[in-house]
Amino acid sequence: MAGKHDTMTTGEATLTRPSEKTFMGHPKGLFYLAFTEAWERFSYYGMTALVVLYMVNQLLLPGHVEQIAGFSGFRAAVESLVGPLSTQALASQIFGLYSGFVYFTPLLGGMIADRWIGQRNGVVIGALSMSAGHIAMALDQTFLVALLLLVIGSGFLKGNISAQVGALYPPEDEARRTRGFIIFSTAINVGAVAGPLLCGLLAQVYGWHYGFGVAAIFMLLGLATYLYGYRYLPARVERRKFEGTRLTAAERRIVYALIAVMIITIFQSTAFYQVFNVNPIWIQQHVALDLGGFRIPVPWYQSINSVFSIVGVPLVFWIWRHQALRRGEPGDLSKIGMGAWIAAASNLILVATIFASGDAPVHPIWPFLYSAGLGISFLYYWPTLLALVSRAAPAKVNATMMGLAFMSLFISNTLIGWIGGFYEKMSPAEFWAMHAAIAAGGGLLVLLFGRRLSRAINPAQRVDPS
Secondary structure, X not given: OOOHHHOOOHHHHHHHOOOOOEEOOXXXXXXXXXXXXXXXXXXHHHHHHXXXXXXXXXXXXXXXHHHOOOHHHHHHHHHHHHOOOOHHHHXXXXXXXXXXXXXXXXXXXXXXXXXXXXXXXXXXXXXXXHHHHHHXXXXXXXXXXXXXXXXXXXXXXXXXXXXXXXXXXOOOOHHHHHHHXXXXXXXXXHHHHHHHHHHHHHHHHHOHHHHHHHHHHHHHHHHHHHHHOHHHOOOOOOOOOOOOOOOOHHHHHHHHHHHHHHHHHHHHHHHHHHHHOOHHHHHHHHEOOEEOOEEOOHHHHHHHHHHHHHHHHHHHHXXXXXXXXXXXXXXXXXXXXXXXXXXXXXXXXXXXXXXXXXXXXXXXXXXXXXXXXXHHHHHHHHHHHHHHHHHHOOHHHHHHHHHHHHHHHHHHHHHHHHHHOOXXXXXXXXXXXXXXXXXXXXXXXHHHHHHHHHHHHOHHHHOOOO
């Protein structure tokens, strides 16, 4: 899709972009980006809700696993690092590597777009790669190729499409840009809710490949939406330039403190993201899914945390406003710590339920509450981390620090694959108690170091404002 508009300077791109055309007070391009991301998140979360169950119940079993191109070498490489793996443990490792690199490659995709091809072409390449990846999931032979294409596609699409949202607005229009990102984020959550619901139902009724197939169709819809709105989108995102690149001693202290906060959030992210990996297997094995004549599709549970990440927003805002009126709204570090404690409590719901149920199947309400709690915990810690980094990171390294924040998700998602390998070696109660302890570790670190980190991040609070 390269053309003369993709090679023009930033100033030229800004002048020739038809940003005057608005809809509901926002640039038209915002809605094309929002719908593109809604379809993309539908396909991503729909596929993610199926892939672990698909591997455990079919793909990695005899008669199928032998057909996967290159799989014997891949398995040998993984087991050379972690030892022999059962089918479930291997599926967990594969999912961890896949979901981890989904958050690693956007750093590379953003660099390529910034330096050479522009964000607009980067998104098109990413959407084409992800569409091909979803289609490749239809065959056993191309499973590893499918995952590779999805990882590469996410790298080109994820960061570049978000950068384009901000570039639709003039630098001084902070209020409208913030509302634009809220609209964009709502589209993400809508896709994350709908994808597991539809893909999970089709997979249960008609077979796995129907679920993967509809994910491919929606990814292609996302690409079509993006191309239809192509003329309303900036070809290349403007980057602010600053005098010099060296950080002062005070700025370095802020950077180090922010990195420490990112490391702390790895604990709650590890406890959170296991909802996509081992939790579907546990639900399949231990939850009473038959209600009347209907069997609840296991992937439906993958939508619950996203639902509560939407409906929980007014509740969380009300709580913070109420706290502000009474004794003061918690600071950023306190909110991140609270997210860790909520994640720990959510995992303890499963522990208590397992003990109370004994050998009987677990009522479906309990994994529902577990997922709902995780959705609220995510609201507390992850948007707060992004806002903290965006606000406090020195301007010279602000974008780099935002990329590092997402690298924490690469680490946590890679960890859940390794930790998931212990599921069959532990009782379910022990496994989920371990995740409660991991999340609580993040909360304890905030209690121990939160004040010190807050002072390092906000040094101005220690001096007289006058």
